[in-house]
Amino acid sequence: MKWRGRRKSSNVEDRRGSSTGGKIAIGGGLIGLIIVLFQLFSGGDATEVLEQLQDQSGTTTEARELTAEEKELGDFSATVLADTEDVWHEIFQQNGSTYREPGMVLFSDAVRTACGGASAASGPFYCPADEKIYMDLSFFEALHTRFGAEKGDFAIAYVIAHEVGHHVQGLLGTMQQVRQLQQGMSTAEANQLSVALELQADFYAGLWAHHNREYLEEGDIGEAMSAASAVGDDAIQRRTSGRVVPDAFTHGTSQQRMEWFMKGYKTGELQSGNTFPSLGF
Numbered sequence: 001m002k003w004r005g006r007r008k009s010s011n012v013e014d015r016r017g018s019s020t021g022g023k024i025a026i027g028g029g030l031i032g033l034i035i036v037l038f039q040l041f042s043g044g045d046a047t048e049v050l051e052q053l054q055d056q057s058g059t060t061t062e063a064r065e066l067t068a069e070e071k072e073l074g075d076f077s078a079t080v081l082a083d084t085e086d087v088w089h090e091i092f093q094q095n096g097s098t099y100r101e102p103g104m105v106l107f108s109d110a111v112r113t114a115c116g117g118a119s120a121a122s123g124p125f126y127c128p129a130d131e132k133i134y135m136d137l138s139f140f141e142a143l144h145t146r147f148g149a150e151k152g153d154f155a156i157a158y159v160i161a162h163e164v165g166h167h168v169q170g171l172l173g174t175m176q177q178v179r180q181l182q183q184g185m186s187t188a189e190a191n192q193l194s195v196a197l198e199l200q201a202d203f204y205a206g207l208w209a210h211h212n213r214e215y216l217e218e219g220d221i222g223e224a225m226s227a228a229s230a231v232g233d234d235a236i237q238r239r240t241s242g243r244v245v246p247d248a249f250t251h252g253t254s255q256q257r258m259e260w261f262m263k264g265y266k267t268g269e270l271q272s273g274n275t276f277p278s279l280g281f
């Protein structure tokens with residue numbers, strides 16, 4: 001994607017390299033100090049506690065400098081987010097409404113969100129409660145090494161656009177409708193609705209790529225498709241458990257995910273993204 005020198009979103013919070021546990025460490029330090037004092041005065045051995053204290057302050061309070069590669073990934077992500085803002089402002093306007101921009105938090109290791117705590121293991125996600133997209137960029141290394149996706153910047157762009165798609169579902173009320181319908185359903189039925197939500201977010205990612213065509217480079221769509229395929233439920237299940245259980249699908253198969261992304265990319269029309277045919281949305 002041609003992204004250098006273009007507008008970067010101002011809605012990005014970069015928490016990589018900075019400590020999330022600063023306060024905890026101070027609290028732990030104080031409690032630790034009391035324990036040390038207590039042990040010293042009661043004649044116990046304080047060496048172990050002192051060592052623990054050192055470990056704590058070393059790992060949780062020190063901020064580190066981002067590498068050049070990390071900075072570049074941050075700039076790229078901020079440019080993609082800016083592109084989604086431009087595209088969705090236009091689409092909402094055409095449909096007579098106003099787009100509210102989501103935030104994006106870049107983090108490493110662990111993060112606190114309005115939807116609870118999360119670790120890098122959860123992958124990128126959108127939290128409706130604070131309208132923020134949470135991205136641990138090391139996920140993309142795993143996408144490549146563990147899930148076999150092609151390496152490329154557009155895999156990241158696809159995932160950001162997919163998470164923005166969930167934000168759009170929140171603004172349009174689709175997400176709320178689905179969550180309501182899922183109450184009282186069997187798990188298999190509820191999972192089908194989750195799949196439809198995910199496929200629609202893939203469609204929205206494709207829709208975004210369609211409206212961002214002028215910045216695409218050869219190979220970009222292939223990278224997005226490869227990423228979409230790598231994160232298909234069947235592909236993930238095969239890698240993690242060795243078998244495929246369709247009822248447990250919550251995101252759709254690799255084939256479905258690629259199809260809906262391509263449908264969005266080819267049509268460029270919001271109205272073509274009905275992944276809920278049986279519900280009449």
Ligand SMILES: [Zn+2]
Pocket residue numbers: 162163166198201
């Ligand atoms: Zn999703």
